[in-house]
Amino acid sequence: MTTFHELDTDTFTTLAVGDGGPAAIAELQRAQLSRHLLLIGNLLREWPGAPAERDAIGEVLDRAxxxxxxxxxxxxxxxxxxxxxxxxxxxxxxxxxxPSDFGQLAGIAAVAAAACGVPADLAVPVRNGVASVPGLGALSAGDAPVRLIADGGRLTTDVGGRRVLLSGDGDVPGLQRVRDLTAPSVRIALDDVDPYRHGHHAPPANRLDDADFEQWDKLFGEAWGLLTRRLPGRAAELAAGLRTLVPLQTDSRAARSATIKYAFGVFGLTLPPSAAEFAVTMVHEFQHSKLSAILDLTPMTDPHDTSRHFAPWRTDPRPLAGLLQGVYAFVGVADSWRGLRLEPEIAEEATRKFAEARINVAEGLRSVEASGSLLPDGVRLVRGLRERTDELLAEPLPDEVVHAAELALGDTLRQWRERNPAAAG
Incomplete structure (x- = not known):
């Protein structure tokens, strides 16, 4: 059975100002689990294979x-x-x-069975010679059939009749494990093998070599240090809800990141250029995850609204729902750069970027407020965002920094109008 979820007033109010905390994140996670179960139930009902296979998977999930x-x-x-x-x-x-899209559920069920201490023995799909072990890694199988076997809390693979224990942290021949980025009191998976890690605006990177992974791990550790020193509330929230990062393929463009709305607690990114950018990117993208999870529970904007708006962080005209997503994310960005101003080595950069982010948020929020297309919970959310934005705008900054941010916003708006004359009109 799934559960009907709604946010209580205090939790919604905390999330509306751009915060949340571990308790609010736990509530969003419970709602996302229900969403996953609803979709899994529908996929089981539409199962294209043998009914016995479907029933075996469903039974394992229920027992686990x-x-x-x-x-x-x-x-x-x-x-x-x-x-x-x-x-x-x-x-x-x-x-x-x-069929392999449906078959992925067998792997999920087997991993769940091992985690929950119940027995299971399920065939899993092999794609291009590789079998997915969800959350654990990718197993080279060649042309051999693969089964995942849970017994006594342990997970074993049977590849063409050859059994190998997968549980534990040791090396397993043919298994590319999902590796963790680590810092004191936190571990976040860097998944470069899951077959369903795609869907961002750039393709996922292929398996990182050891040197590249160590570079990611080092920079993550430095970024997490910044978060815990200067943004402890954000660090606690991320520790509660951010579970996975997906490295994206790089090109000649600047660092990129993106969140998929139906995958709470994961986002894709290229390796950021600095620890500070890494820290802010984690906050930025997790803001998107939070708002997407809230939107699964309650609508915010009129779905019939067709207006397009200027967003200072984008070159294209944005629909109201997209603009609201951007405002919510950049409230977190502005708040993060504000906190990082206390870090001596990056104080000047952080001050400049805080000034730019807060005025961009104010511009975007003004358009949202004037849209006339907010639903009741959208009004409540925007009320909280206005409270936080006014707080950010009230923070004293040097006049020259404020002026430079205003000039940058004006130049961005001018360029946007030139690119989008119909929307500007």
């Missing part, structure tokens, strides 16, 4: 959930399970679902 609901939630509520369920559901609706 009954045996240990918390561990079950960790596996089935994982961000990339959300990514898979969204991709598979859309493919089903478009009539292009592949």
């Amino acid at each position: 959930r009954d045996a240990d609901p918390d561990r079950f939630a960790e596996v089935v509520g994982a961000p990339l399970v959300g990514s898979w369920s969204g991709i598979a559901t859309r493919a089903l609706g478009q009539g292009i679902a592949d």
Whole structure:
């Protein structure tokens, strides 16, 4: 059974100003688990294969959930399970679902069974010679069939009749494990093998070599140090809700990052240029995850509104819903640069970027407020964002920094009008 979720007044108010905290994040996670289960239920009903296969997977999921609901939630509520369920559901609706899209659920069920201490023995799909072990890694199989076997809390793979223990942290021949970025009191997966990690505006990177992974891990540790020193509330929130990062392929353009709306607690990014940018990017993208999760519970804008708006952080005209997403994310960005001003080595950069981010938020929020297309909970959200934005604008800054930010915004608006004369008119 799934549960109907709604945010109580205090939780909504805290989230509306751009904060949240671990308790609010836990509530959003519970709602996302229900969403995953609803989509899984629909995929089981539409199962294209043998009914016995479908029934076996469904039974394993039910027994795992009954045996240990918390561990079950960790596996089935994982961000990339959300990514898979969204991709598979859309493919089903478009009539292009592949049997392996459904088969991914067998791997999820087997991993959940091992985590919850119940037995399972399920065949999993092999794509291009590789079998996915969700949350754990990718297993080279060649042309051999693969089964995942849970027994006594351990997970074993059977590849063409050869069994290998997957549980534990040791090396397993043919298994590319999902590796963790680590810092004191936090571990976040850097998943470069899951077959459903795509969907960002840039393709995911292929498996990182050890040197590249160590570079990511080092920079993450430095970024996490900045967060815990200067933004402890944000660090606590991220520790509670950010579970996975997906490295994206790089090109000649600047660093990029993106969040998928149906995958709470994961986002894709290229390696940021600095620890400060890494820290701010984590806050920025997790803001998108939070608002997307809130929008799963309650609508904010009139779906019939067709207006387009100027967003200082984009070159294209934005629909109202997209503009609201940007405002919510950049409230977090501005708040982060404000906190990082206390870090001596980057104080000047942080002050400049704080000034730019807060005036951009104010400009975007003004358009949202004037739209006339906010639904009741959208009005409540925007009221909280106005409270936080006014607080950011009240922060004293050097006159020359404020003036430079105003000039930059004016130049951005001019260029946007030149590119988008119809929307500007």
